[in-house]
Amino acid sequence: MNEELHALFVADQADRSDHPAYDTNEYQQLRERDAQRRQRVSELIAEGQLTASDDYFHAALIFQHGETPEDIWQAHELAQRSVELGATQSMGNNNSPWLVTASLDRWLMYQGKPQKYGTQFVPDGKRWRLWDIDPTTTDTERTANHVPPLQKLLQQAERYTQKLGQPSRENAPEWMKEALERWEREDA
16 A cells, blocks of 8 residues: 555545535635645556555545546546455445445536436535435445435435535535526425
8 A cells, every 4th residue: 555645545534524614714725735635646646656456545535525527537437446456445444336436426416417326415505415316226226336225315415404504605616506596496
């Protein structure tokens, strides 16, 4: 396992142990640190420094916290490579298959498209909700891809609503603003 990459991964996770509120200075500083980590991971990839399943998982999770569809697609490809290389023990269990699924869902979401499985939750100004989901995806498919059934995901959204606040919409990305407007029209 690449020790520098592991340290970047640990820093990424530590930044999320007490996640700052959106639209705060602390949040902007977190996003800057995320960008710096992605830059260094890109350099390590270019240098051929990723060799083990854990390396690819660590890199994938860092890119999963990216800001563009390209960042998230990179996360997806890295997570797939982690799975191809075998089980990873990062974070105490084998999370690479879940990250393949979550990165695909986030990549679709960042393009304003419905997610496939239901791993992505967003605030809509009133509550937390699942980002739109492809209605043809079954609970059998979710389970096969390390995602709970839809009913459990909806319950998770309710728990988020109880636990988490609603961030400002002001600096939301365009794909999110478009969804918020659509959901408001649907709720009217």
